[in-house]
Amino acid sequence: MAQTAVADSDTGPSLTELARSHGLTKAGRLPRLPEYTRHLWSYRHFIAAFANAKVSASLGSTKLGVVWQLLTPLINAGVYYLIFGVLINTKQDVDNFIAYLCAGVFVFGFTQSVVQAGSQSITANIALIRALHFPRASLPIAVSLVEVRNMIASMIVLVAIVLLTGEPLTAQWLLLIPALVLQTIFNTGLALFVSRLISKVTDIRQLIPYILRIWMYGSAVLYPVTFFAERIHGWQLTLVESNPMLIYIELVRHALMENVDLAQPAPLLWLQAAIWTVLVGFGGYVYFWRGEKGYGRG
């Protein structure tokens, strides 16, 4: 560029060379992935504090405060019980439909709220991003942490519902923990993915409610999973049954309930769940990292 040449001629060596010779680093340089991960790890206290701050900020203006974390899933379950248990009274050929329904609603709700909050995590904190220097992945990860807290509260409610509706407590219940750990990693990857995508293409935020709704209908939340096998076949069925949300929901139902029809044998479900977790968890992280330096642009 001509302009640069003019500027350089009176300063001797070019400014870029001068910067290099004094070991200055370029502002806005993208760190390597391992370096970025280490940096992120050193900010773990910030992530935890930020997640806590978000919870207290959102509940701080309510009178009941933390009690809402338990009340929200209870009301949620109550609404579904009213509609499907009392008004429509569909047993849908499932023993203990209420427990079946609540497992689906709560497990799907976990991912749903991570996607909703994650889609805002960059755009809503743009002032913080422009002011302070921290690995940006802290924000979507903090969102995922907040939702883990809510999920634990809703799992307490779910366990109570499952026990009250007559399911026995067995050793198989322990499978709930690995299933939710896998889902948490999956959700974090999803939050990272969505937050970068929406910070670049803001239009997609308008579509999020519809994407989530169609995803819910495709995840056998409100009706038994056998519903699909009765209606569609071949590649369409394979497509629906490889839906990660359907798989996570099935794993939770399998862990908590005795006689529940699964779309596929349990080991196959675990394998698919693990593949989805690695794929989305790692993929989302790498995708987010690649955009690290552009988030301040807004």
Next chain:
Amino acid sequence: MADQRQPTVIADNANIVYRIYGSVAPGANSPLASLRRIVTGKKSAAVREVHAVKGASFVAYRGEAIGLIGTNGSGKSTLLRAIAGLLPVERGGGIYAAGQPSLLGVNAALMNDLSGERNVELGCLAMGMSPAEVKEQAPGIIEFSGINDRGDFSSLPMKTYSSGMAARLRFSIAAAKKHDVLLIDEALATGDAKFRKRSEQRVRDLRKEAGTVFLVSHSEQSIRDTCERSIWLESGVIRADGPTDDVLKEYETYVNK
């Protein structure tokens, strides 16, 4: 000229362009126009580009305090953000810095629903302090900000603070850490006279700790008091760079024209 002075920030032909979505004349964003764009594959007219900083080049050295002056919208804050690495610089140029420059400005939003104390904690953690360091520094930060001068404000939510109090707290948080390069955006102009004196002293201390300070301010007095060198930006172009007195004189004649 190979002098011993250690450069801390170097800008080499830095261009900064904002891309703004959805701010177009009525009609250009109508469904029909959007559809036409999609069909013809033309670049969206809904994106407008604002060239905020044009080909800025300068070298800042260790121990310097540099004032950035210019009329509103001349690109001063944008330049600071780019030095902090928060805004990307266009291809063909670059900004280089020693360590991680920290930006401190009145816009540095913390969480308004949380108490001052928790914002101090959060802000310090976001600057990369360990929890032990935060615990050690927090009382000093609150003390320095002076928000507790009129009763226990540090435990109240930040949204109850006056704008001056909030700005003082933000300044205190950012100034609690030693920075290689500290970028200050108008922060000194918001506090009252007492706080201004204290913060100017703090800026001088930070400089002594072998850092470089950039100060954006509309208060010529605070620039004169803290900076011996100034850069004058006008419409994104560096108009003058040199000793504060000379640059300010030039700037004043321009403004009073």
